[in-house]
Amino acid sequence: MTEPLLGAAARQAPFESPSREPPRRRGTAPGGHVCRGRKRRVEAFSCPFLFLFRGVEASPRRRLIPLPVWGGAWHTGAPRSERRDFSSFVARTNTCGELRSAHVGQKVTLYGWIQYQRQGLFLVLRDFQGLTQIIIPQDEARSHVKELLSSAPVESVVRVTGVVSLRPPGQENPKMPTGDIEVKVETAEVLNSCKKLPFEIKDFIKKSEALRMQYRYLDLRSxxxxxxxxxxxxxxxxxxxxxxxxxxxxxxxxxxxxxxxxxxxxxxxxxxxxxxxxxxxxxxxxxxxxxxxxxxxxxxxxxxxxxxxxxxxxxxxxxxxxxxxxxxxxxxxxxxxxxxxxxxxxxxxxxxxxxxxxxxxxxxEALADYGTDKPDTRFGMKIVDISDFSQRLGIHFVQNALSYPHGTVKAICIPQGMVSDIFTYSVRFMPDGSLKSLLTKFLGQEQQSELIQELKMQVDDVVLLAAGEHKRVCSALGSLRLESADLLEAAGLVLRDPAVFHxxxxxxxxxxxxxxxxxxxxxxxxxxxxxxxxxxxxxxxxxxxxxxxxxxxxxxxxxxxxxxxxxxxxxxxxxxxxxxxxxxxxxxxxxxxxxxxxxxxxxxxxxxxxxxxxxxxxxxxxxxxxIAFPKSFRGRDLMGNAPDYVTAEELEPYHIQVSWPVAEAEAKKN
Amino acid sequence: MTEPLLGAAARQAPFESPSREPPRRRGTAPGGHVCRGRKRRVEAFSCPFLFLFRGVEASPRRRLIPLPVWGGAWHTGAPRSERRDFSSFVARTNTCGELRSAHVGQKVTLYGWIQYQRQGLFLVLRDFQGLTQIIIPQDEARSHVKELLSSAPVESVVRVTGVVSLRPPGQENPKMPTGDIEVKVETAEVLNSCKKLPFEIKDFIKKSEALRMQYRYLDLRSxxxxxxxxxxxxxxxxxxxxxxxxxxxxxxxxxxxxxxxxxxxxxxxxxxxxxxxxxxxxxxxxxxxxxxxxxxxxxxxxxxxxxxxxxxxxxxxxxxxxxxxxxxxxxxxxxxxxxxxxxxxxxxxxxxxxxxxxxxxxxxEALADYGTDKPDTRFGMKIVDISDFSQRLGIHFVQNALSYPHGTVKAICIPQGMVSDIFTYSVRFMPDGSLKSLLTKFLGQEQQSELIQELKMQVDDVVLLAAGEHKRVCSALGSLRLESADLLEAAGLVLRDPAVFHxxxxxxxxxxxxxxxxxxxxxxxxxxxxxxxxxxxxxxxxxxxxxxxxxxxxxxxxxxxxxxxxxxxxxxxxxxxxxxxxxxxxxxxxxxxxxxxxxxxxxxxxxxxxxxxxxxxxxxxxxxxxIAFPKSFRGRDLMGNAPDYVTAEELEPYHIQVSWPVAEAEAKKN
Structure with missing residues (x-):
């Protein structure tokens, strides 16, 4: 239940730590997660006065940034003044992403994978740099080339040599960098045939991540x-x-x-x-x-x-x-x-x-304003201290919270928070100018106005409040701020432009x-x-x-x-x-x-x-x-099956032996 | 005894090996060295007919290449078109290797180590880029600066600010890139004082490698x-x-x-x-x-x-x-x-x-001509096959060796071999035109001439012969070729120019x-x-x-x-x-x-x-x-003392325990 409070950001590792540091016990938070050093996770529910929060599903906070089209991307990021030669030291004349109308008439040799083949008429050849349409010869003299290319399974590796031609008018593909041309094959060679794939490549992306990890070398072709x-x-x-x-x-x-x-x-x-x-x-x-x-x-x-x-x-x-x-x-x-x-x-x-x-x-400042030491400053919703205001409310448990050392009452105002209906117990600013909340019974008209002013509330905004010890209150509201952003974005508002870097x-x-x-x-x-x-x-x-x-x-x-x-x-x-x-x-x-x-x-x-x-x-x-070959979240290489068992003899030179957990030993072996 | 046969080259590692390859037993040569894969070491003494070899001390085959002077080296090897800024983001104006007469009159701030200090008059400041002479002020107004710099021990880190001046005529040091100038100090700060070193820095290089490894951070300053x-x-x-x-x-x-x-x-x-x-x-x-x-x-x-x-x-x-x-x-x-x-x-x-x-x-070819798969082609002394010649000698044990499959007799001719007197049992070409060898009793005058001609011998040359199975003979002579080169170089001849790369x-x-x-x-x-x-x-x-x-x-x-x-x-x-x-x-x-x-x-x-x-x-x-922090030949880090003991508790999460060798356990612990 407390888990969703910690977004992906909060689970990040520190990047610098001593390779040899004095003994230090690591604190363990109730959720079972070991905290790093002393930048501890603060649990929302240990706040004496945290209302308005309900557990929510963690939703992915990052969106995919739209990428350049295939074939257009590889030169970006390259040193500006230099031109890479991707065809040096090999027999190809060009990559599959290179050919343009300026190449028309040139005889070229391409190497790549068959992305797609249709009725023995043409195929799409792919390499790391892009796609090129290849026209399969239909004349009798080159029937063996047709036979070769028509029968090679998808994802087979081929060499083709042919002449670059303009596509017939109307058949250009403006979405493809090589969409103006096609290569009319003269000779071809199947360098390696691909056996039946364990799945359709086009569905691959939808497969479980475990399958993608097992066949990482196929996923790498994406x-x-x-x-x-x-x-x-x-x-x-x-x-x-x-x-x-x-x-x-x-x-x-x-x-x-x-x-x-x-x-x-x-x-x-x-x-x-x-x-x-x-x-x-x-x-x-x-x-x-x-x-x-x-x-x-x-x-x-x-x-x-x-x-x-x-x-x-x-x-x-x-x-x-x-x-x-x-x-x-x-x-x-x-x-x-x-x-x-x-x-x-x-x-x-x-x-x-x-x-x-x-x-x-x-x-x-980061803690007071954002409730975290790694604020996402792409959006507002900063934490506001309303201790003074709250003090004057005369509500017993609020005053009690304030009486402790570092006791405080804070709030965040979620603009348009009402687009999402999960903040059932929040303070909402209704179109009729009133606030709606379980708290309203404690708030007079004047106090409502004061709160609206203090938090600069607009119609449809939602306010989340927390009271308690300063750090804990800030951390709780900081987590709620991120969760709220997720919820608002899930409801269609854009708070964090994925193309913007803060x-x-x-x-x-x-x-x-x-x-x-x-x-x-x-x-x-x-x-x-x-x-x-x-x-x-x-x-x-x-x-x-x-x-x-x-x-x-x-x-x-x-x-x-x-x-x-x-x-x-x-x-x-x-x-x-x-x-x-x-x-x-x-x-x-x-x-x-x-x-x-x-x-x-x-x-x-x-x-x-x-x-x-x-x-x-x-x-x-x-x-x-x-990462080219990542481990699974349990630290396993699903492709090569690491880590793996070794024999007792192999352990001998290292003077170690396995202490098999008594009950688990057999279970793990099976 | 066989050890010197294996030069440093022969002990090299292969650079490419599969991270997972089928089981393979590694052969172990009599000297106790595990051979790599199947490029096996061949032992000289297992040749049925290898004479003229006597164990020799392995001598270092590489000589130190003369280096550019301190302060002149760092820019070489750098990308030609770019200029590095070594003083960006820090308070120094220049490095200690940079100042020239063109800088005279400039106020500069340098940071570095005190390399040398003399009688409160001047000191030499060192950083990674070179040395600069610093003149300590002698006027009363700056007596605290004099006090500071005169009393700071050698290898202390200081900041000095002062004006670049030409050295007085006749006091220039043409061996020092900064030898035309000196810096007259105005202000100075000792940033860190160096305690008494465990040895004199200038003797450090002569100390044992173990000491240099233990204080690697000092050695790195060289x-x-x-x-x-x-x-x-x-x-x-x-x-x-x-x-x-x-x-x-x-x-x-x-x-x-x-x-x-x-x-x-x-x-x-x-x-x-x-x-x-x-x-x-x-x-x-x-x-x-x-x-x-x-x-x-x-x-x-x-x-x-x-x-x-x-x-x-x-x-x-x-x-x-x-x-x-x-x-x-x-x-x-x-x-x-x-x-x-x-x-x-x-x-x-x-x-x-x-x-x-x-x-x-x-x-x-490499094996036949150089007796190794990694020939040093900087010098000749190639292996010559004299099986035909030897066959005609009619010596029983030679013919016996030739009768085996791949049986052969080969030789190397060591030009000027007589400058070194260790080839006691070799065939020498004496100034009187005769050959001198234990073999000469088997050789008539005509055969001597034939051998001289076959091997293109000159006066003072020495020939080493070996008979037996082709590969073994080649390997043995290949090793002798390298040993002979060492001996000749130890005697003053230069065979392998260290500045030449083949x-x-x-x-x-x-x-x-x-x-x-x-x-x-x-x-x-x-x-x-x-x-x-x-x-x-x-x-x-x-x-x-x-x-x-x-x-x-x-x-x-x-x-x-x-x-x-x-x-x-x-x-x-x-x-x-x-x-x-x-x-x-x-x-x-x-x-x-x-x-x-x-x-x-x-x-x-x-x-x-x-x-x-x-x-x-x-x-x-x-x-x-x-390598910045190498391990000793026993795989130890002598500075940080790795590997080290860990507690049984630390092994627990990994389900292993140490199998202490019964007798060794106590000894190793002490």
């Missing part, structure tokens, strides 16, 4: 996946050009076989040949990139493979990719300008352009948070290497809970797409944070503390979640749609 | 490692430009959490949360790249992280990087031309240029080889997806041992730096190879066989070993010198 993977490649290439060629960054590969983070329960283990010793697959290159700065590399980046073992989580992958960046002698402003330039430079030409600088908001910096996070299970102790809000805000350094020794950090998150359309910080470069400060504030054993990080003592420069960095970023750009429903 | 890592980054960037921007390749990331190759004893395992089920870290993206071709991606590349668990091996790394490439509709020639263009395009400007096309040699294609490998332990059965010489040579396809059904493959290796200066093949794209042929020739269970590859049936295009590819390639280009002794 326009959408070709587009997604090619755009991803091109965006990353542009990012590399910006970082490496324009700004002197060094692409450094860091190890993925490292050492277990104490308490890093989300790290995959890799048994070594030394009995009892394990590598681990790091969640990020955090330690290595800081050590590279100590090593004087000055500007590092890496398109880094990272690993996180979270068991079954929707829209997460056990391995994922981040654009990992670290710089020496930089401040928060420097990193933010760098990233803005990076995104602007690599942004695909067929998307609405990115304007810089991105707006910035403090964590406190980037936002969120800054000034708290450096520490009370531990969920023991609020007298503190833990890092992000990771223990984050530097305190320069104005708050002295508070570190007096009231660490008040210290803001130099952490920054990058948010796109309500999803966290990046995060980073200025790091602690002073060994003494780092040791104080670890030992005195976090009460951790600093011994496990001795190499990093050592390194800070040997002339570590001031440094900072960021990591962008590439899978998420690309999925937002292409408007994909899931990050699985921008 | 000119050599900065140069290596930056050049690596730039070469890879150029490769990406060539592949992605010029030739339409798509950079696709493939999973590293996959499935155990049956019998893939070199694959690291990763326990999953499903009891008894394991992922494995693949040795290469072989299967995925073939599936991408089936998926119509057409041109794939990836700078791919690969994994191989070989226990302790010198100059190997458990994780390494390959430039992984696959193309559809391509033949052997297409791939070779692609790679030649790639290397030419990405080759650093400060190295002697690469000329294309690279020469090509069949496997049989690329070579080796082609026409056998497709199958008899299994070492059961020669009546066959195994793949490379991997089971390799296509047979088109002219030999029919032999597949009659005499598979005679079938040549469409595999090709790329060799650079005697090291294998790449390998690839045209693949089998026909499911029936692939099934025949797996089931009938290799007698494997094809079920484990069912997804790949399925994929081939659904319209797989003809395709082929290659993988370049990036670590090895870069190490050859920069003239590094070890691939560890071109």
């Amino acid at each position: 326009f959408q996946l070709q587009y997604n993977l090619r755009l991803r490649s091109q965006i990353v290439m542009r990012m590399r050009e910006y970082l490496c060629n324009l700004h002197g960054f060094v692409d450094v590969e860091t190890p993925t076989l490292f050492k277990r983070t104490p308490g890093g329960a989300k790290e995959f283990l890799v048994p070594s040949r030394e009995a009892g010793k394990f590598y681990s697959l790091p969640q990020s290159p955090q330690q290595f990139k800081q050590l590279l700065m100590v090593g004087g590399l000055d500007r590092y980046f890496q398109v880094a493979r990272c690993y996180r073992d979270e068991g079954s989580r929707p829209d997460r992958q056990p391995e994922f990719t981040q654009i990992d960046i670290e710089m020496s002698f930089v401040d928060q402003n420097g990193i933010q300008r760098l990233i803005e330039g990076l995104l602007q430079y690599s942004w695909p030409e067929d998307r609405s352009p990115v304007t810089t600088p991105f707006p910035s908001m403090t964590y406190e 980037f936002l910096w969120v800054v000034d996070f708290p450096l520490f948070l009370p531990k969920e299970d023991n609020p007298t102790e503190l833990e890092s809000a992000h990771h223990p290497f984050t530097a305190p805000h320069p104005s708050d350094t002295s508070l570190l020794y007096s009231d660490p809970t008040k210290v803001r950090s130099q952490h920054y998150d990058l948010v796109l359309n309500g999803s966290e797409v990046g995060g980073g910080s200025i790091r602690i470069h002073n060994a003494e400060l780092q040791r104080f944070v670890l030992e005195k504030v976090l009460k951790e054993d600093s011994e496990v990080l001795s190499h990093l503390l050592d390194a800070l003592e040997f002339g570590a420069p001031p440094h900072g960095g960021i990591a962008l979640g590439l899978d998420r970023l690309i999925s937002l750009i292409v408007g994909a429903q899931s990050i699985r749609d921008v | 000119f050599q490692l900065q140069y290596n890592l930056r050049l690596r980054s730039q070469i890879v960037m150029r490769m990406r430009e060539y592949l992605c921007n010029l030739h339409g390749f798509v950079d696709v990331e493939t999973p590293t959490l996959f499935k155990r190759t049956p019998g893939g004893a070199k694959e690291f395992l990763v326990p999953s949360r499903e009891a008894g089920k394991f992922y494995s870290l693949p040795q290469s993206p072989q299967q995925f790249k073939q599936l991408l071709m089936v998926g119509g991606l057409d041109r794939y590349f990836q700078v791919a992280r690969c994994y191989r668990d070989e226990g302790s091996r010198p100059d190997r790394q458990p994780e390494f990087t390959q430039i992984d490439i696959e193309m559809s509709f391509v033949d052997q020639n297409g791939i070779q031309r692609l790679i030649e263009g790639l290397l030419q395009y990405s080759w650093p400007e400060d190295r002697s240029p690469v000329t294309t096309p690279f020469p090509s040699m069949t496997y049989e 690329f070579l294609w080796v082609v026409d490998f056998p497709l199958f080889l008899p299994k070492e332990d059961n020669p009546t059965e066959l195994e793949s010489a490379h991997h089971p997806f390799t296509a047979p040579h088109p002219s030999d396809t029919s032999l597949l059904y009659s005499d598979p041992t005679k079938v040549r493959s469409q595999h090709y290796d790329l060799v650079l200066n005697g090291s294998e730096v790449g390998g690839g093949s045209i693949r089998i794209h026909n499911a029936e042929l692939q099934r025949f190879v797996l089931e009938k020739v290799l007698k494997e269970d094809s079920e484990v590859l069912s997804h790949l066989l399925d994929a081939l049936e659904f319209g797989a295009p003809p395709h082929g590819g290659i993988a370049l070993g990036l670590d090895r390639l870069i190490s050859l280009i920069v003239g590094a002794q070890s691939i560890r010198d071109v």
